[in-house]
Amino acid sequence: MDKATPLGRFWAEFRESHIATAALALILAVGTLALLAPWIAPQNPYDIGTLVLMDARRPPGHVGANGFVYWLGTDAQGRDLLSATMYGLRISVQIGVAAGFIAFVVGATLGATAAFVGGRIEMLVMRFIDLQLSFPAILLALVLSALLGQGKTQIVIALVTAQYAYFARTAHGAASAERAKDYVEAALSTPLPASRVIFRHILPNCLPPLIVVATVQVANSIALEATLSFLGLGLPVTEPSLGTLIANGFQYMLSGRYWISIYPGIALIVLIVAINLVGDQIRDQLNPRLKR
């Protein structure tokens, strides 16, 4: 990429960290697997017609009745775990990205608007957000998903409610600094509507810290969703994410059938740790105090 553009310079600096580059490659690979799961998975694990009950709870490498090789073993319904893990990744990534994105939009809008408007409204909004931040996100998500019930939409709502405050806090801090600058004053002296100044002038300049929060929060959403599904509060069994798969395997773990929980778990950990590593690198690069 061209080194002359800011993005090009950013990318060149990013590539200097081998760990972060490897993590990014891993995220892309896992993302592709998740995206293409319906086309490349060896089996459609939710098409009951293709499942062979005789092959249930078989260890990794088992060769099924019809010559099908279960590389990662099968679960209690005889589903191929390789396929189930790929489909589970798909759902986990969908939910993590959707919740992260919506929380980004809601939080950034709220934080930047509060900083722009100022006065009593700003104080009230930020006081509320501080209060929410002092409350653990996991507990809030737990209660909300218990109240809303199971389902994709419900869990996304619960995750967004638990996480938008981080974006709002960050956007408010950045926007407060931008608000005092001359270019905002200049934009305000023209007859532009306030919303345009907020979204087209202030927010784009607040993006760098928000992007760091976004990477961390996507990883957090995926972990939170998995935790909720594991506790039986997240997604229904008909739409199993990685957390649901791990929960299903938990009861067989004590009898030594480790593979039902382990492989979806490894997929989950790899995804979360990779996203966090990339987030760490971006944060270090954007931190002016660490600049050489």
Add this chain to the structure above:
Amino acid sequence: MLGFLIQRLIQAAVVMMLISALVFIGVFAVGNPIDVLISPDVTQQIRLDTIAAYGFDKPLWEQYLNFLDRLVHGNFGRSFVFNMPVLQLILSRLPATLELTVAAVVGAMVIGIPLGMYAGYRPDSPVTKTIMGLSILGFSVPTFWIGLVLIMTFAVHLGVLPAGGRGDTVAVLGVEWSFLTLNGLSHLFLPALNLSLFKLAMMIRLARAGTREIMLTDTIKFARATGQSEWTILRRHVLRQIAIPIVTVLGLEFGSTLAFAVVTETIFSWPGVGKLIIDSIQSLDRPVMVAYLMLVAFLFIVINFLVDIAYAALDPRLRTRRA
């Protein structure tokens, strides 16, 4: 200062009222507890009598007012499932959770602070790289997953530690404790380790950052000039200075440890408050859910209030500024 105090107290009371209304309406929206309480084949008369006995036939706002009235009298109602006063139920489960939380926090401090101080003292050693790598794992890997791996390794594979329950307990002052028996300790070890890993990662980072900063100051230079050994310097000068922020963060994190105990207790079948709330969500035990949420909210508001007061006591600008 008094004005500031009163202002914050009123704010806390308003927030508590808001939360109580939200909790009540929210919990009200979950399922119909009557279906759980009585079997479907009882007569219509018994059904109506039960509904009337619990006050479910009254309008929502009247139920809420009754609920508030009972709340200020310290009456949280009776659990539908256990058929005992909720407050008593929660109090009976609290020692188990407290024991687990304290064990986790103390463990995280005892292991995390020395590791973090070492990492800050020798920032470039390979041991430090390992410690920091592990702390990243502790931060990002979900608690429930670590719990599963612990059970699989120590309970299933090696068979050296039990997978769940509290084990033998000893009653002290009428409360059962696990940590006083060898068997109970072996049951406590895995869940406490599981719960402590996140805090451990945080302790390591805090201690490392503090140590790195303080090692560069003149204090350390002068201490070295007086001929004190490195060990004495670390213990007398560094540890004392990093202790203040660590204790502050620990106090604030105590609440979130209670929240994460929900996950750990579920995995290890630890009979504490966290397991109680998950069970009561699944069995639609409304009074328990409401009481738990109110108690947690109350705890957090008290912690926030104390932090505000402490900051105001330390920073005079906060006292005079009209917040």
